[in-house]
Amino acid sequence: MLRALVLFLTALLACAAPPAVAQDSQLQAILQTHADEVADPGRRSVGPLIDDLAASGLPGIARFLDRWSNKQVFLNAGDGLFYYGARDGETFALRDIASDEPVGTAPASALEEIRPNGGVRRVIGSALVQFQLSDPDRATRVDALDALARRPAADQLEPLRASIEGEPDPALKARKERLAGLLTARFGEGTETRVAAIEDLADATDIETRAGLNRILASRSEVAETLPEGVNLARVLEIGPDLSEADAYSRLVDDGLAPAPVTNAEVKTALTANIQNGAVAGIPVEQLSDPDRRTEAYAALAASGAVPPLVTPEAQAEAVASHVFYEVYEDPDPVVTEAARSALDTIEARVARFQVLDIGLDAVSLASIYFLAAIGLAITFGVMGVINMAHGEFIMMGAYTGYVVQQIVPNYTASLVVALPLAFAVTFAAGVALERLVIRHLYHRPLETLLATFGISIALQQLAKNIFGTQARPLTAPDWLGGAWVMGDVVAIANIRIAIFVLALIFLCVLLYILKRTRLGLEVRAATQNPGMAGSMGIDPGRINMLTFGLGSGIAGIAGVAIGLYAQVTSEMGSAYIVQSFMTVVVGGVGNVWGTLAGATLIGGLQKGIEWFNPSNTLAAQTYMILFIILFIQVRPKGIVALKGRAAGD
Template identity: 65%
Template structure:
């Protein structure tokens, strides 16, 4: 029995040796080293191509060794070097005039070499895109949020079924709420496209119902894509979308063209085609045995062609009756590219819900655009409505007061670089400048022409041209920037369809402020009382101690000052040029005439009607805004034929005439 202790000692020795072997530092490294695996694909890695990179990536991803993601990143970014003497791969960093090689597995510096001793591996763009796709599972869990976001972008650009599992797994450990939401949404899109379990796929498709984003609509459109088909009977087992009825869903000509494309029927032949073919087969003054002088009827030409067709000289052709028979004996249909009928049914229902939501959001976007345009027209026209309503003066230079206000804002920004402060200063300063210009214009020109409206129009038109030329002489012909503050940049975005710029929102708010301010002035102040008195009956107002001349001056200045503030607001998004006022003078007059002269509420109603109608016309023909403006002018002409006093009837000087 002495062999038993000996056997025990031998077993203990072997166990100790095995443990020591496992604990040896190089043992684990040998089993988990990346370099040996790379050497198996040395040639493919050193000179990668689209035809070889897939095999290398498959081996690396299957092995899942430590450092794989880092190697792929460096390989993609051309940061991997091959040492020419032994073909080993390294990372490298600059060291003086050469490079310092870094071991792939340990991260330790190996040696300093010159650029001649190594070859930098430079994969082309195609290889880099394949590597980037393979990196997605690693990048989804990268420590930097930017890398995780880039991985999601890569999945969105090139979606595959294999991305579902790593994406679902990464959601559990995602700490960023925004990225987690993106991952969950992207998982829904991938599940709807590629999931093998039908219940999960149907649930994902139902989750996309009403989603108006481009990504969701793209997925639903792919699932409901149809391919045209034709045959003697509809194919059994196919996911047929619909059977087309000839003459209703498809014309006879289109149906026969499908037969020709499917090589189920010979091509149709027109009379011209038949004549050309016959001309090519004239033999001894005849075609197919029919003399040329007899080929003056359709029946004779048909008989000649049939002879050539029977002899095999010309290709067979389809006559009209043959076309009808061929179409009648075939079934024309559309089949879904997606073979599962439950999927396409759910996708069609989701797409219908999305179409309804899309129409609703498009209507909302159109309404917001109409409100925005109406607020711009209101700001541009309210000053003109005041001067025109109280004084009866057709001021053709009103657009130039808008231009003066915009240039005032530009000059203020030259001296005050802070755009917020400069805007706060520019608004009241523009009012002061244009108020003064309006008062000067009224005192020097308008007051002498009150009883001569045609001469007033011509005079203000001349002043308009003079102000434009003066602006060109001072500021030049190039557009000048009027920059909005940062808090006005960007847009309020509800989804991919509904959005409105912050500047337009600010203009809308400014229009509401002016509406409230003007109503307060006209209804609650002495100046407003006097203005309304002069508007309704200037003679009676003068007999009550009100100076109509002074009221006219203040009113004209007030209207001009409001135009200046409107110019600052408009200049924040439009080009500030000497001609910018001319772009709004026509709309301003249309707004005043349609709304009702001299009434704030009428101006608001006119601006709303003009703005919404113009946007509605542009919606039908979005590529031609000039046509929309032309139709608007025609509408105004027709409108004033039926309601010459505008939406809100004038209660002004006509009462005193």
């Protein structure tokens, strides 16, 4: 009572605006008793406060918890009370914590924004679950289920079950039922109920189910001289395959079952401490640079009892052999753990198959990116026999075009619709210009073209740096490309990658159509196979070269937009893809769309395959891939799909 009065008076003195009605709210009083915890909550210490709030049964609790975790609660330094606040220019509009009525404003300097961290938000979220499970707003219910899945607890089972009946959304209802099954499996009463629930889970692959089953199977490892009776044994660890002897021995040392081995450093310290008249145990110090003499000296010291004796490897092996190392389930019920184990085994077998599919999809995605990046290069290489080192810079140019368009057209979808053709147009023009100004003069000098286009590449890269700066530029995909296509929480592929795959397919078809079904394509194929003969048949090689070069560059521009959507747009992005593109062309074979496709597939698949075997080092995957390509060229110097005819050379 006195406290309330004091609060009331301080509030009145500090700021006249809040009406008196705010002060006698019970919620505020609870918060004030835990004022420090509300202002600076911690994951481990917030429990009592949440319990108090839940126990009070006040109507505004759910609203408070929700806003608290969303950083909308403020501490007013003036009166020491908590308010809901919303920024309004330089000041904040305050609302009462219990009634949510406006109670005036306060300057930003007087308020302290309360920012519960992620751990606290998780606790708050799970406290909120019971209030939100039947919330009319679907998004709130989804949040509640997410929170429930993240931090399942025994006491949530009942509210969850109660909310299933009234759930209008079928998808959410299914999810609730699954979660209820999961909770029953973990926290249910009676072996049979739990086993039944576990068996129902065996057809899922999602991460929540696997997590739940793994939790049931949580075990601790123990060591003893003989295997004890009456424990729910998970497995016995074999020395060698499951546990190395050194690890096993250090377990014994940790448990105080064996003496700690004496390390070389300890030997040295002991010897140093026992130097007498320039000798240790009679062995002169200068001889101690020999490890055998050291052991000898130490053994002598140990014999005299000055130091603990060395633990020989034999003694270690013996100690390990005389103990049994095993793991015990935390859950005492063997029937339940048995059921969970078999359910999990079924699930994991399915997950393994899905993982192969997942890595396959990743490989396809990577291959389609390489295909898009390389196809332009392959066409120009095939038709004109020149390698365009500036090809990577055309990719970059396309990406920057996308960035610029996005600066002008703020709608992401619309900007993408504008950016794709524009990127094609820009790089097509750049390609034609390059062909007319430089490459035309260097026909039949492919090595010089290589170098001249390299000069262009340096210049373009630096030019991009001068214009756009070295900082990576944002190129954001529209929301409908934002998510991922997920199957059973194992197979996941970002929508943007699917879109790139579709784009690659479209270009494959378009190119095939152009090459096989149009006049231009006929001429291009003729020029590829035999330029001299094509020329004498009335085909203008200059025009063909110009158009193919433009087409190849244009596709690079589109590839740039696509790459920029899922990765970074920088002035150096081109050089990251150029070598990869060369490899694709060389492996695939020159001047053939199918060859490039084969090359891209091989390289993408190979890279992902190596990554799969060695997941901790992506860099190694790239090295091995290049080595493989060098060797591959030995076997098929003309690539996978080799052209026949005059163009094949030699």
